[in-house]
Amino acid sequence: MSIATDHKNHESTFAHSTVALLSGLLFGLGLIISGMVNPGKVIGFLDLAGDWDPSLLFVMGGGVAVTTATFWLVLRRERPLFETKFFLPTKADLDGRLLTGAALFGIGWGVGGLCPGPAITALATLDPSVVLFVGAMLLGMVLQNLVAE
C-alpha cells in the first residue's frame, strides 16, 4: 500500500530525498555560519537594552531577500520539480491560536535563546543544554498535538 502512495506523490523518490537532505544541509550551514546556533548571540539580539547585536536582523534580511526575490518565480510554475503540487499553508485569517502560539514561542525563545532550527542543528554537538532543550521542545510539540486532538 505504501508503494502505491509513493508513486502517486513522487516521480522520483531519489531526487525528492536529495532535495530534502541538501536543503537541510544548507539551512544548517547557514545557521552555523551566521552564528545563530549560538543561543548567546540570539539573546544578544533580543537584548535591546543591553549590548545590542543586530546580526539576527541581517540573517533574516539575507534570507528574506533571497526568498522574496525567488519564491514568486518558483510559484509561477504549475508544480515543483519532484512533486505533483505545491504544499502551501491555506489559512489566511488571523486567529487566537496564531497569536497565542507566537507569543508563547517568543517567550520560550527569549528564555533559552534557541528556536527549532538552531536547536536541531546544534544537537549534533551533543551540548547537554541543547540536548535538554530539544527534549523539552519535542515534549511541547507532542503535548500540543494531544491538546489539539
Added chain:
Amino acid sequence: MENFTPLSALIGGSFIGLSAVIMLAGNGRIAGISGILGGAISSRGEEKRWRVLFLAGLLLATLLYQFVSSSPITIETQASPEFLVVAGLLVGFGTRLGSGCTSGHGICGIARFSKRSFVATATFMLFGFITVYVTRHLMELGI
C-alpha cells in the same frame, strides 16, 4: 555593538534563503523547521521520509562544519536546566500552536506576503524582546 557580525550574518542568511528556495522549487514544501519536525513525529511513510532527511541535513551541517573548519562552533547557553526545560516546552508547544517559527513564518511566510506570517513574526519578536528585558534587566535572572 562589539559582537555585531554583519557579513557572516548576511552570508548565513542567504544560505538559509537558498535552502528554502530549493525546498519549494524541488519538493513544493515550506522549509519551516517546526512544521517539518512536528510532522516528522506524527506522520508516516513518504511524509516522514523527506522530513527526517531534512532534519538529518541539519545535523550533518554541524558534523561537516566541525570536520572542515578549524574554528569550533560556539554554543553559549546561560539559562539553568530548569529554565531550558521551560523554554523548550514553550517553543515546542508555541510553534505548533502558532503554525510556525522563525523559518516558516519569518523567512518563508514573509516572502509569500502572508499576513499571518507577518503578524506571527512581529509577535514572537516582540515577546522575545520583552522576555529578555524582563529576565535580564527587571528580574536580573542572569539568563
